[in-house]
Amino acid sequence: MHEPVPATGRQFEITSGAARAVVTEVGAALRVFEVDGVPYAESFDADRLPPGGAGGVLVPWPNRVAGGRWLFDGEPQQLALTEPARQNAIHGLLRHTAWTLVEHAESTVVLHAMVPAQPGWPVPLLTSIGYALDEDGLTVTHTVENLGARAVPFGVGVHPYPRAGNAETDDCTLRLAAATVLPVDADRLLPVRPPRGLQGDEVDFRTGRRLAGVLLDTAFGGATPAPGDGLVRHSLTDPNGRGVQLWADPVFKWVQVYTAGEFPGRGRAIAIEPMTCPPDALNSGVDLLVLQPGEDWIGHWGLKPF
Template sequence: MNEHIPATGHQFEIVHGGVRAVITEVGAALRIFEVDGVPYSETYEADRVPPAAAGAVLAPWPNRVADGSWSLEGETQQLALTEPDRHNAIHGLLRHTPWTVGEHTAAAVVLHAMIPVQPGWPVPLLTAVEYSVDDHGLTVQHTVENLGSRSVPFGLGVHPYPRAGNAATDDCTLRLSASSVLPIDPERMLPDRPPRRLEGEEQDLRTGRKLAGVWLDTAFGGAVPLPDDPVGLVRHSVTDSAGHGVQLWADPVFGWVQVYTAADFPERGRAVAIEPMTCPPDALNSGTDLIVLEQGQTWSARWGLRPIG
């Protein structure tokens, strides 16, 4: 009898004490992160397509590319319009790709995927992601290597939905380490003006804003470590009324963060995605904060989740 393979492929569990995560083969997505049985990221059934890109690795660009079109060294590149209603390419090329296991131990798993030359992407990249758990929580390290014969710009992001244990999302407080917001055209969700400083009620996102009544699908910039941060990390968080919850930390290269409030996450309803990104929406056209990989060069960066409070 043939083995039943879930929609998300094989599941890779990693455990350290009470810290547990489950990663999917398809998309290398974070499907479960919990500590002592308490969930600190939204989850979903293995046999369904990840809802609203939950846990996905977004490479070689996060967010959107207007009309799926961009230029490399004067050559127009045309990506598939994976968000056809808005005539955009969205969230990179790896969301539906089966990743290959490089190593799987009790507390860590390394997955690899190739981004081959294809319509809209002219330079091959080898990508890897390592998920590991320890006493502090979950650490995720991304690596990208240029296997082509010329340099190429790229960006990377991830799409986790952190949650403050079993607290209702509307009862939680969101804090962002960001100082600017990127205005967008609401019809196409693309930038239509330069970033501006947070102002008015937006300032509350830095000190903490309760999520009840808050609806966002917004890119924020200027995400930098606080001056007194002991290890120089960018930090965002979701906490309950008692201050317990989860912190999403990231290397400073993740200077952008997209926040998306979902209305109908399966078996949860309201949920919030905090998406660290190395560049803003449509960066393949604007050039803002793109990372340029030379031939044979490798890039690496980390982010993670840890319970707090």
């Protein structure tokens, strides 16, 4: 008989000096990231599905598709409604897929997965994700390759829950490099108007806001690098000024922020989700990436304790 396998499959541990991370086989999710035993991402039990999408890789689209319906070259597509309560398709097609291990060294692990042509998704893609630890923290590299015969739009996102060490979430300050917010309806969390500027807005986190009493399931746009910098940088800081930075390539123009009320074993937690496009982009076309046949795309993000 085979040994029992956890719900999230095999666990791939990587280390570099005092840094340690664990990545799951199912979903290729980041399950642990810590330095000197101090956590900088929320963790979860290997034998349960990731709570609140924790660590998920969101390919070939992040966030929601209204009714799971979209048009590809004028052809109607119908995705499975993976958010049935809101009648949406959510977070792509690979969160519950067993990814294939490509490389596993002391400080790096690389996995890949196939997105086959299927109902609602007509063009096959090959995607990979690499996690690497060094003295600066964790770097994550995504690739997507078009294996089909037609150009295809797509988006990429990821669903980490950063944490500022052992500080309580409500005691921490959130800063976002985002200049707009996307208005959505209350029932289905789908866009109802174009993004609006944050000047004087209560959801403006550009200069930092303490998270006590803050409830978010909100898409922010206009995320750009600071002058002279090549990366988008968001951060979560404890009352002593220490914490974790989530950085990303400029192609990650969007960030979804979600405050979870009851993350298992933690209580209040916060997801900071870099995305290349906003909710329902397969319908709006806003900031969709396009791959020609045989082309590939590469993007990076990471977590840096400070």
